[in-house]
Amino acid sequence: MGATAGRGRAKAALALALGLALLRLLRTFSSLIDYENVTKTYPNGTTALNGVTLSIAEAEFVFVVGASGSGKTTMLKLLLKEEEATGGRVLINGLDLAAIGHKGIPYLRRNIGIVFQDFRLLKRKTVYENVAFAMEVVGAPTKDIRRHVPWALSLVGLSKKADMYPSELSGGEQQRAALARAIINNPPILVADEPTGNLDPDASMEIMKLLREINGIGATVVVATHERHIVDSMRMRVVEIDAGEIVRDQLKGHYRNEISDDPLYI
Amino acid sequence: MKFQTIRYIFREGFLYFFRNKLMGLASCAIITAALIILGVFALLLSNIDTNLRLLGEKPQIRIYCRYDLDDADVFALEDEIRAEPGIREFEFIAKDEAFLRAKELLGEDAGMLDGLGPDFLPVSFIVRLDEPDMVEAFVQKVAAMGAVEKVDYPKRAIDFIAGISGWVKAFGFAIACIPMLFAVFIISNTIRIAVFERNSEIGIMRYIGATEQLIRWPFVVEGVLIGALGALVAYFLTGFGYSIVEGSFNSGVAAISGDFVSLAPIGSVSAQLLALDLLFGVFIGAIGSAQAIQKHLRA
Numbered sequence: 001m002g003a004t005a006g007r008g009r010a011k012a013a014l015a016l017a018l019g020l021a022l023l024r025l026l027r028t029f030s031s032l033i034d035y036e037n038v039t040k041t042y043p044n045g046t047t048a049l050n051g052v053t054l055s056i057a058e059a060e061f062v063f064v065v066g067a068s069g070s071g072k073t074t075m076l077k078l079l080l081k082e083e084e085a086t087g088g089r090v091l092i093n094g095l096d097l098a099a100i101g102h103k104g105i106p107y108l109r110r111n112i113g114i115v116f117q118d119f120r121l122l123k124r125k126t127v128y129e130n131v132a133f134a135m136e137v138v139g140a141p142t143k144d145i146r147r148h149v150p151w152a153l154s155l156v157g158l159s160k161k162a163d164m165y166p167s168e169l170s171g172g173e174q175q176r177a178a179l180a181r182a183i184i185n186n187p188p189i190l191v192a193d194e195p196t197g198n199l200d201p202d203a204s205m206e207i208m209k210l211l212r213e214i215n216g217i218g219a220t221v222v223v224a225t226h227e228r229h230i231v232d233s234m235r236m237r238v239v240e241i242d243a244g245e246i247v248r249d250q251l252k253g254h255y256r257n258e259i260s261d262d263p264l265y266i
Numbered sequence: 267m268k269f270q271t272i273r274y275i276f277r278e279g280f281l282y283f284f285r286n287k288l289m290g291l292a293s294c295a296i297i298t299a300a301l302i303i304l305g306v307f308a309l310l311l312s313n314i315d316t317n318l319r320l321l322g323e324k325p326q327i328r329i330y331c332r333y334d335l336d337d338a339d340v341f342a343l344e345d346e347i348r349a350e351p352g353i354r355e356f357e358f359i360a361k362d363e364a365f366l367r368a369k370e371l372l373g374e375d376a377g378m379l380d381g382l383g384p385d386f387l388p389v390s391f392i393v394r395l396d397e398p399d400m401v402e403a404f405v406q407k408v409a410a411m412g413a414v415e416k417v418d419y420p421k422r423a424i425d426f427i428a429g430i431s432g433w434v435k436a437f438g439f440a441i442a443c444i445p446m447l448f449a450v451f452i453i454s455n456t457i458r459i460a461v462f463e464r465n466s467e468i469g470i471m472r473y474i475g476a477t478e479q480l481i482r483w484p485f486v487v488e489g490v491l492i493g494a495l496g497a498l499v500a501y502f503l504t505g506f507g508y509s510i511v512e513g514s515f516n517s518g519v520a521a522i523s524g525d526f527v528s529l530a531p532i533g534s535v536s537a538q539l540l541a542l543d544l545l546f547g548v549f550i551g552a553i554g555s556a557q558a559i560q561k562h563l564r565a
Contacts, residue, residue: 080473103477110475120470137476139268181474 031055032093032189032220033079039087040074040244048074050244051088056222058188061215063231064224065255066241072224075241076191079222080112081105092189110138113182113190113219117197119174121166127153127177128162134181152180156210172203179210183219190214192223196230204230228255271480279487286460290492293449293456297496297550298503300445301543305504307438308542313529314434327405328418331389335413340389343413347391350404355394361387388415446550453492453554457485461562468562478563485559486552493551497543505539508532 033056040049048071056062064072077083078090081097090097092111100108121130131152135145153159156176166174175195182190192211196204208230215221225231231238231254238253239246248257283290329347331340348356359367365384369376395401401419409417461468471481509532516528 106472106475106477108475109473114473120466120473122467122470134474136270136274137471137474137480139271139274141270185475 030058032058032060033222034091034094035075035078035088036091037088038078038085038090040071040078040083041086048244049078049085052241052244052246053088054239054246054249056220058220059215059218061212061221061234061236062223063234063236063238063253064222064241065226065231065238067226070241071244072226072241073193074244076193076222076224079189079191080114081108110185111187111189113185113187115175115178115182115190115192115195117194119166119171119178119198121174121177121181123166126163126165127158127169127180130166130177131181131184134184138185140185148184149180152184153177155183155213156180170203171199172206175199175203175207176210179207179214183214188218188220190219190221192221192225194225194227195223196225196227201229205233208234226255231255267479275480275483276487278484279491282460282464282484282488283491286456286463286488289456289459290488293453293492294496294499296452297449297493297547298500300442300449300550301497301500301547302504303445304442304546305500305539305543306507307434307442309504309508309535309539311435311438312535312538316530317528326419327393327395327401327408329391329393329408330415330418331391332413332415333388335389339413343411344391346411347393347408350407352396352400352404353393354396355392357392359390359392361385361389364388364390446546449496449550450554450557453489453551454558456492457489457555457558458562460488461485461559482556482559482563485555489551489555489558490548491551493547493549493554494544495547496551497547500547501540501543504543505532505536508535508539 033054035052035054038049038052039047041047052071052075064075066072074083078085078097079092081100084098092108097108121127122133125133128149131149132145135148140148150159150162153162156179158173158176158180161169161173166177169177175198179195190211195207195211199207204227211221211223212234235252235254238248238250238255240248240250240257250257331343335343344358347353361384364387365379368387369379372378393404395404401421405417405419405421408414468481508529512529512532516531519528
């Protein structure tokens with residue numbers, strides 16, 4: 001009797017494990033962000049993106065790499081609807097961004113946390129106020145702000161510097177504050193445009209570790225960068241853009257396709 | 267709009283106002299100047315209107331009899347005048363009474379009349395009619411009566427005030443409009459500078475999902491505060507100035523003219539003046555700032 005019951009429990013546990021694995025698989029394959037044959041030509045005639053097609057799944061971590069002017073930032077701008085695609089479609093969760101009107105843009109952006117190279121913190125506000133500000137603009141109740149901001153600051157390790165102004169912080173700390181602001185409203189997507197461009201290698205790795213942690217708790221993270229050592233050390237999905245076209249899409253990729261080509265690795 | 271959002275807008279609006287002190291005060295001064303001009307014209311027009319209405323309501327006609335009439339003639343004339351239609355009040359001023367009034371009017375200088383008796387003054391009647399329109403015809407008819415020496419009525423004053431009232435109204439409005447437009451322009455520029463200074467802040471707000479309302483309204487609150495402050499200063503300065511002018515006018519001109527023309531006491535016009543200043547100040551502030559931020563958001 002005992003053995004039968006034990007087998008039953010084992011079967012149930014197996015079924016549950018299989019079910020969970022299947023769900024996870026489905027989740028992995030259902031894309032959250034889609035670029036469908038996207039072209040972007042600026043009014044001055046520059047074509048920044050040319051027929052870009054890319055799918056990014058929920059909870060994925062993607063590096064978008066390429067030289068300056070290759071089109072990385074334009075890809076992110078299209079996602080934020082800061083720019084409109086001149087051809088093709090950009091979709092988030094199946095929703096064509098072209099369908100979102102001018103008034104809908106703020107609500108789209110509330111679902112996307114953003115981190116910039118130059119941090120873009122408000123100089124006149126403390127670290128705490130900078131993070132709280134992102135909640136205030138979405139009309140969050142004060143009691144939620146009081147609860148969530150300390151949580152976000154502790155996540156990025158800035159609890160003790162909450163009352164300091166951005167000018168009193170190091171670059172790495174400022175970027176951590178910006179990261180806390182980006183995630184404070186629990187956005188499903190986090191976009192970082194050269195987040196380590198102004199940081200030393202140690203601070204850069206700190207930020208990357210945090211981005212990875214945020215990805216670990218369920219956020220889809222898209223990082224545009226041209227910092228080789230970071231991409232190479234993280235071994236995540238790498239999408240390489242050159243002259244507005246995707247030239248490589250690689251799981252667990254490096255910054256450069258052929259390591260042997262790179263004199264740094266010889 | 268959520269309560270949190272409204273609180274945020276007001277808090278930020280006040281912060282913007284205090285942060286932008288120098289430009290804010292300069293704009294306040296411009297608004298104050300514009301509203302003082304508006305207030306002065308409004309008070310002037312209001313007083314002209316009030317005095318005209320009072321004059322129109324009870325034009326006082328003074329009929330002087332000829333000196334050589336005896337009592338019987340006077341009574342006959344009185345009966346003749348009283349027979350006219352539309353008389354509301356009729357007052358008989360005998361020679362004695364006219365003499366007393368003259369003494370009273372001269373006050374300290376009454377000594378001039380020593381040695382003179384009431385006989386040198388004519389008998390007169392003071393008549394008030396029901397309708398101001400009837401004055402002209404009535405005066406003509408009475409003046410033609412043989413026993414009447416002279417008829418006095420405030421024709422010239424009425425005509426003069428009615429005459430200037432029209433152009434004072436038109437020019438007052440035009441002259442008050444120019445500084446108002448100027449004030450809107452100045453406020454708009456002040457807010458534009460404020461918006462420009464906060465350009466990066468606005469950019470960050472846009473990235474973190476702030477609606478245009480949330481970006482726009484604190485600036486409008488700032489503009490309204492500038493306008494309201496300018497209005498209060500204008501109100502106190504205009505009110506203070508008016509009370510001085512009113513005091514000396516009423517003890518001077520009005521007393522001489524026997525309260526024929528007088529300025530309304532400050533107490534009776536201050537509420538309207540405050541309402542006018544606040545209304546226009548807030549309006550100028552709101553329009554100026556809304557226009558500045560709108561241009562920026564569209565860009």
